Amino acid sequence: CEEDLNINTDPNTPIGVDKSFVLTAAQASIATTMGGNLTNLGGFLAQYHTQAPSASQYLDIDTYNMNADFANRMWTELYAGALNDLKYVKQVSEDEGDTGSYLIATLLEAYTFQVLTDLFGSVPYSEALLSQENISPAPDAGEEIYPALISSIDNALTNYDNSPVDSSVGSQDVIYNANMSDWIKFANTLKLKMYLRMAYTTLANPTAVNALLAENNFLESDATFSVYSENIEEDKNNPFYDVQIAHLGDVNNIASSSLLQFYTDNSDPRIDAVYRKNTATPSVHRAIDQGDRGAYTGSILATAFSRPNIKTNTPVYLMTVSESNFLQAEALIRYAGGAGAGAKYNAGVLNSFLTYGLTAAEANALTNTGGAYEYVPSATVETAIRQVMVQKWASLAYINNMEAFFELTRTKYPEIVAFGTQNYSIGNLIISKSSVLAGGQTPKTLLYPDDEVDRNINLTQKGSLTEKIWWDQK
């Protein structure tokens, strides 16, 4: 009888699996969240796109009215999708002595936690991912998570240096094909990004930044994820394409004047890489001011406007060489007197053009002396940094929309100004014309997802979208 009852092992799932397959799943979770949900959200908040007046799917974002259900899916996908898989990869790698895979998993974990704390502030970290041992992990303050993430990266780097074992995952590492040298560059760039995020806080660490600059081993190829089919295929395309364009019918996200007008005024050819022209004859670029649905009554369809130029197999970018260049430029301005910042700035613009599939000549035409984007060295740190940040914003469109929002929230560049006072040509954002927030406020964070608040007794909901993230101190 006893034998006869031993039939409770699920025959529908594998009993064991190589860690490399799990690493791919983790990367897919991060990429899908970054390239889908956060490309959409970040695109509104960084004012790359706005809600088409004839539809209303994302009216909650454009009106600054995201509720506590808004973040349920991204939160779940990052914690229970990416981070639990990475924890498994780390454990197995440690057991197998695979220091390379351990480093890869650690870096992706740090990247993910950084996005979580940048979005939500305090989030579960030290008590997270313990399964039934702790089903209500208490949140840790962002000020504690950042240093912990940096030390986890340093620890994994040291492990790898002490006993360099090339990762065994091979092409299951969709991002860098298990190339350890690329991942070490990724590590340094990620650390630089985190140090600079803390620039306006008491945790700013010029020494550490200068050490990184001295080592000078940053990203040389874009960190991209793509397993996407070129054909239009449900569940197999770029996440923004799959949902916003294919599933929802391409009717919601239309170009915002904030970015489109910036490109137009500066004759920036990236306009055609970032946006598709409208379907009028002849087709032209057309945008509306952020949130300005009131001016377009009746049934003017999204096809009348420029729309995001994301294709079926556009990769998801986790970090780019261009972003790395701008980070270095900012670091040089902030902590090294600005020497060499201009070159990094130019490289940032150049590499942005290359990522968008444009030419070096087109970039150089704008950054050369007399060009619209010519770098003007300045004794004032903020003046110098504004140039870097505006270019960074103009180069992150549909590359990493959320990062663009974090950076403009941190540095206040490009400035968000009241409608009517904006100058789109120098890089300005406006307060969404359909904002429901009184007193000219704009969102700074997201509410904790209801699913988490309902299930985690140690997490208390925050009061509003306008509460600042810890590093937002300028």
Add this chain to the structure above:
Amino acid sequence: QEKTISGTVSDPSGLPLPGATVLVKGTKSGTSTDFDGKYSIKANQGATLVFSFVGYTTKEARIGSSSSINVQLSEDAEALEEVVVTALGIKREKASIGSAITTVNSDQLNEGSQTTMADAIKGKVAGVVISNSSTDPGASSGVIIRGFSSLGGNNQPLYIVDGIPINDGSRFSSSLDGAYDFGRGSGDINPENIESISVLKGASSTALYGSRAANGVILITTKKGKSSKLDIDVSTTMIFSDLLRAPNYQTEFGQGWDGQHYLGENGSWGPRFDNTVQVWGNVVNNSQKLKPYSFQKDQLRNFFDVGESYVTNVAISGGSDNTTGRISVNNSTSDGIYPTKSDSYERNTLTLSFNSKLDFLTFGGSLNYVNTSGSAVASGQGLSVINNLMQIPTDIDITEFKDYKNDPFNSISNYYTPYGVTNPYFTLNEDGSGYLKERVYGAFDVTAEINSWSSIGYRFGIDSYTDNTKVWQAIVKPLPGTPNFGSSTLDEGSYFERTSIFKQFNHDLFYNLSIEANEKFMIESTFGFNYNDRFDTSISSSVSSQDIPDYFALTNSTNTPITSSVINKRRLYGVFNSTTLSYNDMLYITANIRNDWYSTLPVENRSVLYGGVNGSWVATNTFPEIKDVISYAKLRVGYGETGVDTDPYQVNPVIILGNVDNQGFRSLAFPANGTNAYEIGNRAANPDLKPERRKEFEIGTELSFLKNRISIDFTYYDAKVENQILSLPLAASSGYTSQTANIGVISNKGIEALLKLGIFNNPDGFNWDTTLNFSTNDAILEELDDRLDQVSLGGLSTTSLVAREGEPLALIEGSVPKRDDNGNIVVDANGIPVASSEKEVYGDTQYDYTLGISNEFSYKNLSFAFTFDIRQGGLMFSRTADITRFTGNSITTTLNDRQPYIIPGSVQEVSPGVYQTNTTAIDTEHWDDYYRADAIARENVIDKSFVKLREVILSYRFSKKIIGKTPFEDLSISLIGRNLLLFTPESNQFIDPEVSTFGTDLSSQFGEFSANPSTKSLGVTLKARF
């Protein structure tokens, strides 16, 4: 002078009563009737014969000159002495039962000619709530006995047909983007085949059936053939149905948005009606339609047509002295109220049964073949017909859209609105679903009499079916250059298909003892062994686009279909004993004990021992002298425990194929472009999982007064389920999103009371009987895991179904307005309330009480009966409310006549935590924003109380005089009305609160998500016996 008297003893319906006792009064001479109700006895003229049968009133007849005496026994008032079928098919006098068992016999069951058994017992059993997810043809009817006792799994009872368990699985989808319901397994049982149904409610009696009986047992005994008599029964029923309830619309404002008369809008936020003739819709071929800008009365109602359903049943039964048999065929078809056959259902059943006695062996068996087929109209959001319908402004005649093939204005390219909805006639005709099921179930049993006091028996049961479900959506692609090109009304089409196989084998071995210790003491005992094996497998595949229109297939797509297959296996072993001690027909004690071994639980926890004991005392047998006042009095008390296991494969963690959610709409599904991925499943392991344990105490009484003119059946029960097993939602930050865990204790306390009044009782004249059937049940989540504040049980993300410790089971939680420290409502820059970042509980979903009131009047051959079903209290979410408020169609959307309005006492938050008095009025442009604001989501949750005129039956039974010359032995005709009237509270201006699109179990308590409307119906049924 002694002579031979013969005749037939029959019941009130004319059916013969086999085994009735016939005695010559004052002598020891007697006999009993045969299988055909016939007797013959020698007696002297002038003597008196006494006819008696348990459950019927005793009748005396004086022997005159005739040598033939036929008697018809009337049922002992309310059949208090009836024989009931108890656990394991053992027949016992009802007096001996110490727990609440309600028996519904064939006549009561089939008077309303319902297609499904669950509908047939609706309102007839106290403490049982039957819910229909919809009145769509073939849709599920759920049965909940004594409230919800399980948070997670199944709360449906166990169905036992002639001793074998029958699968009651449901085939439904509660997808918000297209829900359908193809019914439950119990819907395959033909009610016309049922001799009686016993509903076992309490754990003290259900314990013998093991864990699956924890929610009660519905024991079905099928009709059998009778010796030496050939009966042919034929019945046919024809029912017509119509829309019962459509949402109530405002009559003042028409098409538009923001107060403007836009011709492309899918809502009624336009200006006030002026009744002038105006253009409407799109310009097509340089022309545009005209119509008056005025309210369309019965706009929704006119879309629907009359539904039809037919049931025909033929049964032939008969037999020789030792062998009897019965064969029946039944066909039932229905076509619902949607125009076309898109909502239709057909069921055919063929049943064969036989019983045979050969020396000391008794054999019996039955075989049922059932095929069902149907198609359903998907409900829910998106391009569903119902969602298309409810987004049509109040001034447009929906039937105008009927011709979408030839009338260019009605094509999907030119349909008046581009906003995510399309022509409902297009969706109705082009989208669809199909369901097919072939099922065979049957039983075989053999009993060998070892001696006069013991026997051994074996029973084998099999239940097996294959079903196939197909669901498709047509391509909706407005042509380039047309008004709707590039709009959100775009669908690439889709196709889904699933085939499943289910098998259940059940073996029971019994050893029965029946020992009469002396004249007063008796012991009856059954020892048994049970083996149950269930297996199911299904393969499903879906593809999200279709290439060629009007053809639906997995291969009709450039996309790769997504395929999955699932296998589930489970087994259990059980050993049990049931023993009844009886003393002098007045005291009875029954003890049940059972041990189960489950495959679904961790090895250490798989063996579970439980049992129950109940007793009854028939006071009127102890003190016969009180019978003048109290005709019958019985007291019963019982206590029982049952163990409950869980679904297979819930103990160990799993690794699953990579599938990454993409914003809730899509996913990244591996393998992708040559790369595969596997992820750590999101269900955490639970090696410590324990079985649930249900403990139930009950006490009850059955009393009747004034020669049974007044009778009362009352039960109080107090049940607890400990170690509740739930797929516990976990905070994602734990790395997992669920765990199958023991999370708390639910208690159900309630009363069931049945009061029957024989107001007039004149067998040859006017009769009036009234029955009140009252029950209450309080389900409370008594204890919850310390690590949790609440658990989510379903619903939506904005408004959801939750349970909290110490509170009634299943609360609805949702957004509420944000308030400042002084309690003022905070409004946004447009004057519209802002939602608080924390949700609050609106209230619970339980009925306070349910009450059935039945009246039956009869005069000679004519009878008239009607039943009101009253359910009071509880909340439900209604998307019908939500969407009709969103569109401004609902009568509830005319606050302040849509003039500018400042929310009284409101404030605005100008920076975090800083408030100032609000001076912003909600203006014409923003009224629609107000009605869809999260802050007032409470308005979409309605009181689900109702009063329904459930059933009205007018019957005429032709007298023997009339049919005597015809081949008919019995003939009757009835007019039947169902759900003819519905009354709901003021707050419900939307829907029949009985509908749900979330199935028929606990999750259904959440409410409905754009359900199809329910129906009322009227029909006629004809029954004949040859």
